[in-house]
Amino acid sequence: MRTDKSIVLVGLMGSGKSAVGRRLARRLAMPFVDADEEITAAAGCSINDIFELYGEAAFRDGERKVIARLLDDAPQVLATGGGAFMDPDTRARIADTAISVWLRAGLDTLVARTRKRDHRPLLNEGDPRDVLDRLMQERYPIYAQADLTVDSREESADATADAVVEALTDLLEPGSGGESVPR
Numbered sequence: 001m002r003t004d005k006s007i008v009l010v011g012l013m014g015s016g017k018s019a020v021g022r023r024l025a026r027r028l029a030m031p032f033v034d035a036d037e038e039i040t041a042a043a044g045c046s047i048n049d050i051f052e053l054y055g056e057a058a059f060r061d062g063e064r065k066v067i068a069r070l071l072d073d074a075p076q077v078l079a080t081g082g083g084a085f086m087d088p089d090t091r092a093r094i095a096d097t098a099i100s101v102w103l104r105a106g107l108d109t110l111v112a113r114t115r116k117r118d119h120r121p122l123l124n125e126g127d128p129r130d131v132l133d134r135l136m137q138e139r140y141p142i143y144a145q146a147d148l149t150v151d152s153r154e155e156s157a158d159a160t161a162d163a164v165v166e167a168l169t170d171l172l173e174p175g176s177g178g179e180s181v182p183r
């Protein structure tokens, strides 16, 4: 599977964007970039600190600028933070320049995967299950606008990365024999 476009992973916190993105980049021989890491590098502090010191709106501003810059770079696999695709400008820019993939996951999976770490300010604002449930209602209809939807697999990030490669192959090389069996 070959593409001269970036592959942008979108989805909620805990959907596996970074873990799957790293594996996907290796399979496609493309660089992997994590937008959240780029934002913290540009700001010189953690996402928790950005939220606390400057507020969420400032974070979203920085996120929009950093992603716009990254999309101008050479093709890459780009893992975005869970809120990035909710921004209309970012969504339009991704649609123009890249292939977007929504890693879809169920609530139990998201809760389990986000439990171990406390670097996500939105999940410290209340019961994480309630927050994630609310974000699913708000965001899933928007994430569904991505070019591809792939279920984030329970068993491993490797299995999900394989499923993304298969979906990309179906999209970019129809008739190559790589089509998945319709479910």
Ligand code: S3P
Binding pocket: 011, 012, 013, 014, 017, 036, 047, 080, 081, 082, 083, 084, 119, 120, 121, 122
């Ligand atoms: C956020 C998700 C986080 C990070 C920030 C806000 C969100 O990224 O960008 O805490 O709004 O869903 P991950 O999805 O990589 O955890």
